[in-house]
Amino acid sequence: MSPDRDVDTDVDDVDADVIVVGGGPAGSAAAIALARAGQRVTIIDKATFPRDKCCGDGLTTGALRELQAIGFDPARVPSWKVTGDVWLRTPKGVSIAYPLPPGRGQYAAIAERQELDHQLVLMAKEAGATLLDGHAVTNVVARPSHIEVEAEGLGRLTARYLIAADGMWSPVRKHLGLTAAGYRGEWHAFRQYFSNVGPMAANDMFIWFEPEILPGYFWSFPLPGNRANVGFGIDRERVSVQDMKQLWPELLARPHIAEVLGPDAVAEGKHRAWPIPARIDDISLTAHRTFFVGDAAAATDVMSGEGIAQALLTGRWAAEAVLESAAAEGAGDPAAATAHYRDAVGNGLVADHRMSNLLKGMLASAAGVEFSVRFSGLNHWTRRNFARWLFEDYPRAQLFTPRRYHRRMFTQDGAYTDRPK
Numbered sequence: 001m002s003p004d005r006d007v008d009t010d011v012d013d014v015d016a017d018v019i020v021v022g023g024g025p026a027g028s029a030a031a032i033a034l035a036r037a038g039q040r041v042t043i044i045d046k047a048t049f050p051r052d053k054c055c056g057d058g059l060t061t062g063a064l065r066e067l068q069a070i071g072f073d074p075a076r077v078p079s080w081k082v083t084g085d086v087w088l089r090t091p092k093g094v095s096i097a098y099p100l101p102p103g104r105g106q107y108a109a110i111a112e113r114q115e116l117d118h119q120l121v122l123m124a125k126e127a128g129a130t131l132l133d134g135h136a137v138t139n140v141v142a143r144p145s146h147i148e149v150e151a152e153g154l155g156r157l158t159a160r161y162l163i164a165a166d167g168m169w170s171p172v173r174k175h176l177g178l179t180a181a182g183y184r185g186e187w188h189a190f191r192q193y194f195s196n197v198g199p200m201a202a203n204d205m206f207i208w209f210e211p212e213i214l215p216g217y218f219w220s221f222p223l224p225g226n227r228a229n230v231g232f233g234i235d236r237e238r239v240s241v242q243d244m245k246q247l248w249p250e251l252l253a254r255p256h257i258a259e260v261l262g263p264d265a266v267a268e269g270k271h272r273a274w275p276i277p278a279r280i281d282d283i284s285l286t287a288h289r290t291f292f293v294g295d296a297a298a299a300t301d302v303m304s305g306e307g308i309a310q311a312l313l314t315g316r317w318a319a320e321a322v323l324e325s326a327a328a329e330g331a332g333d334p335a336a337a338t339a340h341y342r343d344a345v346g347n348g349l350v351a352d353h354r355m356s357n358l359l360k361g362m363l364a365s366a367a368g369v370e371f372s373v374r375f376s377g378l379n380h381w382t383r384r385n386f387a388r389w390l391f392e393d394y395p396r397a398q399l400f401t402p403r404r405y406h407r408r409m410f411t412q413d414g415a416y417t418d419r420p421k
């Protein structure tokens, strides 16, 4: 740890090249890439791992490909479950099963966050990062030549760069004075685990578009051992968070939902709720020597609320920006590094965010949902390709951004083709 020092003095001898605040998927992805490249990385997290994260636990093809690229082994996660079909149900009660391509790798999987995040942060340690968990960051000060981070029980630590992977409420953003007044996220979502669910919930993914919560939806995602992750999300502009408590038992009791969960399903403990930030095109992504990634950059998909893939991606992009600049000179060029990261996000996520926003508008009305589901469910070809698009097998706005096209984009295998499904 650094002793107190004259705060105005340049610092030659920093404690770490990069401090990562938050050891969720965004922070771990950044730390893994940096530590593997030889950077001295310290992850600070206020929680002690393994820790839970309120989430649907759904991994899209995009997330699976990122995990595979860093060498993550699904066998590390006992709750890893590759899903069967994906069922969508319209407000009028039309149910359509969307098959994911069989026998060609994994296109969607469920993995309990308590286990997934623990294994990711362990991978960062294995790569050489130092993990200081159980220490909340309490202050951040940006200096011309370095960053200072204060954390409970650790005192003050210094680094050349800071990666803020500290989630929806990003204390780093707050300490740097960049939090938008009154911002509480675009979505809010409930989650509860159930045991003893029936065979449908134990194998397939279900998404129910219930009229009161559009463009939000209710879900049931399968887990091993006849368990399921069940929950629902609402758009804060259309449904009040206060109404969610009352909606929860009402929605659970609906016959089509109760039938899928099965008569013997038992709720495990209490439900949890958490906001979901989704405004990557309207938030500061960097400050001097600081990169915001994952939920701290409001990077989740604004239509589905999925953010694990975006967390892994933005974490990696921030690491690549640091590495590129650090390769140039010891202390790096923060202006070039932060510009590099903003470009990566601009090219890689903003068009998809805008596309998702348009589609979310369509899903806000029952008629829009009926049209979208019936159209995408016209035949086997539309169903399969819609499922691949829904699970981010390729970028949401691919059709409108031909620069991102590559030859096998629409025909490529899923992730982990070497594993049994």
Ligand SMILES: Cc1cc2nc3c(=O)[nH]c(=O)nc-3n(C[C@H](O)[C@H](O)[C@H](O)COP(=O)(O)OP(=O)(O)OC[C@H]3O[C@@H](n4cnc5c(N)ncnc54)[C@H](O)[C@@H]3O)c2cc1C
Pocket: 021, 022, 023, 024, 025, 026, 027, 044, 045, 046, 047, 053, 054, 055, 056, 057, 058, 059, 060, 063, 135, 136, 137, 138, 165, 166, 167, 168, 171, 189, 190, 191, 231, 273, 274, 275, 276, 293, 294, 295, 296, 300, 305, 306, 307, 308, 309, 311
């Ligand atoms: C109910 C719900 C369901 C969801 N379902 C899905 C889904 O099925 N699929 C999907 O892809 N996405 C889903 N999401 C979104 C997804 O959970 C997030 O986008 C994702 O967790 C973002 O990862 P992250 O690494 O940015 O942040 P997080 O995973 O939130 O990690 C942030 C870390 O920062 C730490 N931290 C916070 N404050 C401090 C501090 N002061 N000092 C030090 N550390 C600190 C926290 O302890 C935490 O470990 C869901 C979200 C919700 C709320």
